[in-house]
Amino acid sequence: MPDLHVGLLYGGQSAEHDVSILSAKNVRAALGDRHRVTAIYITRDGRWLVGDSARLGADTEAGTAATFTPEGGASTVSASGLGALGLDVVFPVLHGHNGEDGTIQGFLHTLGIPFVGPDVLASAACMDKVVAKRILEAAGIPGTPYAVVHAHGERPSFETLTQRLTPPLFVKPANSGSSVGITRVTEAGALSEAFDVAFRYDKTVLVEQGVSGREIEVAVLGNERPEASVPGEIVLTSEYYDYDSKYEDPDASRMEVPADLHDDVAERIREVAVEAYAALGCEGLSRVDFFVTGGGDVLVNEINTIPGFTARSMYPVMWEQTGRPFPDVVDELIRLALARHERDRQRKTTR
Structure with missing residues (x-):
């Protein structure tokens, strides 16, 4: 892949602002020096800050924010001015509202900038757990009551x-x-x-x-022909997998990747993950979360279209254990974004 100008978009006006910063740090490290990276940080109050060669995560704004190297500086840009940055592709690392729900995806789509992850409809559908459940039900994919x-x-x-x-x-x-x-x-x-x-x-x-069963997750990657990683398991020592278990208390849970599953069950989970991904129209990436009951039922819990990329996140770990290091996954996500953009650009828009 040639050297590209990648916009790393993170922060955001959502309850998951802090998680986004942690994820962006890992994505930035995985991008290395293979591409030119411009960090685009959305503050909690909606300001867009842009800088070259960003160093992420300094305590300069309400506990967490971004600082930029002196040679790059930090400047404010309007969202509509994003197109003037000359980006080849945007890598959104925005979790939750105003980032994972189709809003940013629609904005980038309108600007004509390729971006990593599912497009508008899939992002919105997966973000809304009720809509996602109803689509999966219609596709015959079992979920939780x-x-x-x-x-x-x-x-x-x-x-x-x-x-x-x-x-x-x-x-x-x-x-x-x-x-x-x-x-x-x-x-x-x-x-x-x-x-x-x-x-x-x-x-x-x-x-x-509540489902009495094991919490299994699968990472999915791809556009028209998606692939699934080996499954991973969240083993809890806390009551359930809450925010603290995921990000703040290292003793509240642990990851087991690959999960200790019979080969037939693991393969079934991977198949259902791809089916759910396709049913919801996902492209690029998603993480599909399951419950596997003692009776062998495989139930889809939810799908995350911009899963966490933190040091405690399952998505990069599952691909690592499948034989794909995270820098390779990041490059593949960028390739998939560019391929989809080119495919969609060929779509006829006149009669």
Whole structure:
């Protein structure tokens, strides 16, 4: 691949701002000096800062931010001015709202700039857990039992929910990630506060039945012919895989990659991961999360279109254990972005 001008887009106005910075640091390291990299940092208040050869993660703004080397400096740019930077491709490392939900993807698409990861529709569908579940159901791909609650509607009681769903219940915003806003509910008295927490992050809340099983994840990579990595397992020492378990408490969970699964089960999980990826129209990359029950059921939990790339994230580790070092994966993601852009550019737009 020739030397390219890569825009590394991170930060963002989302509850996962800090995770985005950690992910961007790892992506920047994986890009190395093979390409020219311009860091584009979106502050919590929506300002866009641009600089060459960024050093990420200095404590200069509300706990986390970006600093730039003296020779590059740091300058503010309007979002609409992004096209003037002469970027060959953008690598978005924006988790959650305003980054993983199709908004940035639509903006880059409108500017005509190639970008890593799924396009607008797949990003939006996967970000909305309710929409994703309904699409997977229509495709015949099994998932966890659930109920949907809207902010403008009546909140169901614990008794009503448990007529359909077996506790523990997990109450979560339909549009969020990194386990932000999720509460585990085992008794009626905790349900109201769980709804209050979830509705802080979205107008739609998903209530899922807790599944007794193993938490298995698979990394998927590709456009028209996607491939799946070896599965990995999240082994918990905490009650469930919450934000602290993922990013802040190294003793709350551990990764086992590859997961200790029978070959037939591992292959089935990889097949379903690719099926779910295709059903939702994903391209570039995604991480597909599963529950595998003691009875052998393989249930899709959710799909993350911009999974974490931190030192504690499964996506790069699973590819590493599949035989693809992270720098190779990053280069392949850029290649896939450029190939899709060229394919779509050939699409006829006149009668």
